């Protein structure tokens with residue numbers, strides 16, 4: 001076993017990365033690295049605003065960006081996303097395995113930086129399934145459409161990832177991902 005490892009849950013939007021990442025992360029005791037975003041919380045997130053993102057005002061985000069505090073940033077739609085260098089490096093310095101959930105662009109930036117310590121797990125489902133799941137979650141038609149616009153662009157990144165897993169049956173997916181992660185530990 002080498003390490004510590006940074007497990008990167010990536011894939012197409014709406015494929016189940018957050019659902020799976022947090023569940024497996026908690027189960028295997030991986031340190032959770034949150035991203036920051038300027039987008040406002042959506043209704044289901046309002047009760048638990050701290051789980052997926054640290055919600056920052058545009059001013060606060062830009063101030064941190066100006067100070068060079070982000071290791072990686074992305075603009076998606078009109079909103080900014082990014083991971084703070086300190087948030088990412090703290091667990092790794094403490095020799096803790098950690099995980100992050102980002103789009104393929106973010107996964108590539110982190111892979112470039114962390115090399116063999118970065119393990120990308122690409123999660124996907126077909127477009128129709130994304131639509132059905134997000135609509136069932138109560139997401140508006142426009143937001144679902146935005147997820148699907150980037151689908152074709154994102155799905156090609158699977159070829160570069162260390163693990164590629166289709167998330168059809170959740171329990172089966174969790175078992176496969178658990179096994180994939182444990183093969184590194």
Ligand SMILES: Nc1nc2c(ncn2[C@@H]2O[C@H](COP(=O)(O)OP(=O)(O)O)[C@@H](O)[C@H]2O)c(=O)[nH]1
Nearest residue numbers: 013035073074076081082083101102103105106
């Ligand atoms: N590159 C990059 N992508 C991120 C970061 N944080 C989140 N993302 C991705 O950006 C997209 C944001 O979509 P959004 O609809 O706001 O949030 P979601 O509910 O997490 O899918 C998703 O694909 C996220 O995985 C980040 O820090 N960097």
Ligand SMILES: Nc1ncnc2c1ncn2[C@@H]1O[C@H](COP(=O)(O)OP(=O)(O)O)[C@@H](O)[C@H]1O
Nearest residue numbers: 013014015016017018019133137167168169170
């Ligand atoms: N295997 C699965 N079967 C059915 N629904 C799922 C499955 N995996 C995830 N979901 C649901 O799909 C939706 C999108 O999942 P989410 O984790 O938010 O995706 P992402 O983080 O990739 O955008 C959520 O409502 C989630 O509960």
